[in-house]
Amino acid sequence: MNEAEIHEILSRLLLAGKLSGGVKLGEHRLADLFGVSRERIRKVLHRLGHERLLEIVKNRGAFTIEPDLREGRIVYEARRILESGMAAHLADNLTQAQVERLQQHVDAEAEALRRGDQATWQALSAEFHFLLAEMTGNPIVQRQAHELISRTLMLVKRYETTAGSTCGCEEHRAIFRALAGRERGKAVKAMNSHLSLVETRLRPIACVAEGPSLEELVAAEIAARRAGDAAIPVAAA
Numbered sequence: 001m002n003e004a005e006i007h008e009i010l011s012r013l014l015l016a017g018k019l020s021g022g023v024k025l026g027e028h029r030l031a032d033l034f035g036v037s038r039e040r041i042r043k044v045l046h047r048l049g050h051e052r053l054l055e056i057v058k059n060r061g062a063f064t065i066e067p068d069l070r071e072g073r074i075v076y077e078a079r080r081i082l083e084s085g086m087a088a089h090l091a092d093n094l095t096q097a098q099v100e101r102l103q104q105h106v107d108a109e110a111e112a113l114r115r116g117d118q119a120t121w122q123a124l125s126a127e128f129h130f131l132l133a134e135m136t137g138n139p140i141v142q143r144q145a146h147e148l149i150s151r152t153l154m155l156v157k158r159y160e161t162t163a164g165s166t167c168g169c170e171e172h173r174a175i176f177r178a179l180a181g182r183e184r185g186k187a188v189k190a191m192n193s194h195l196s197l198v199e200t201r202l203r204p205i206a207c208v209a210e211g212p213s214l215e216e217l218v219a220a221e222i223a224a225r226r227a228g229d230a231a232i233p234v235a236a237a
């Protein structure tokens, strides 16, 4: 498996929010599971550390992070500061093609919600924010937005929300309308109030049960993939 695939699997498992915090990851075990060298695994773990999905402690290794609500407040505040700036910038600079792309996106969100397709709706809700960051065309803004949004996604998975997704569909539409109308002040206000509402929808879960380790989840994922590969010729026959 190449580094990009390993990174994709590990980041997805880490973002699923099922892991306890402060658990050291076994580089040896992960290298064995993926069938790659320890150096390769270490490289991927460092990248995940930069993305704040893991904590890298010098001379000790990589550890899972316990996302907590106190930290969450700071992250949401940072998102408001960054994303309201993004909204202001986009209201002034969006191209017609980008407006159309956003229109399609909010329509797809509404459609997923109408169908009751929670999984797609949740994925699209998060993507809305990634898409706005991408549309700024600024790699630094994109990187910062990616880090902050990823951190709040971990929180959302970890803590109960009053809805299936914390992002309100109508709130995204309000942001979109302000952006499409080039209404800078309105776009900033809509983004700020949306992110404040998202934050208030987070509810702590009474107790987080001891879950499986990352290594166990990786082993299950790889076994499932192998079973999937094996199933292809049978299904084709």
Ligand SMILES: [Zn+2]
Pocket: 125, 128, 129, 166, 167, 168, 172, 194
């Ligand atoms: Zn949202």
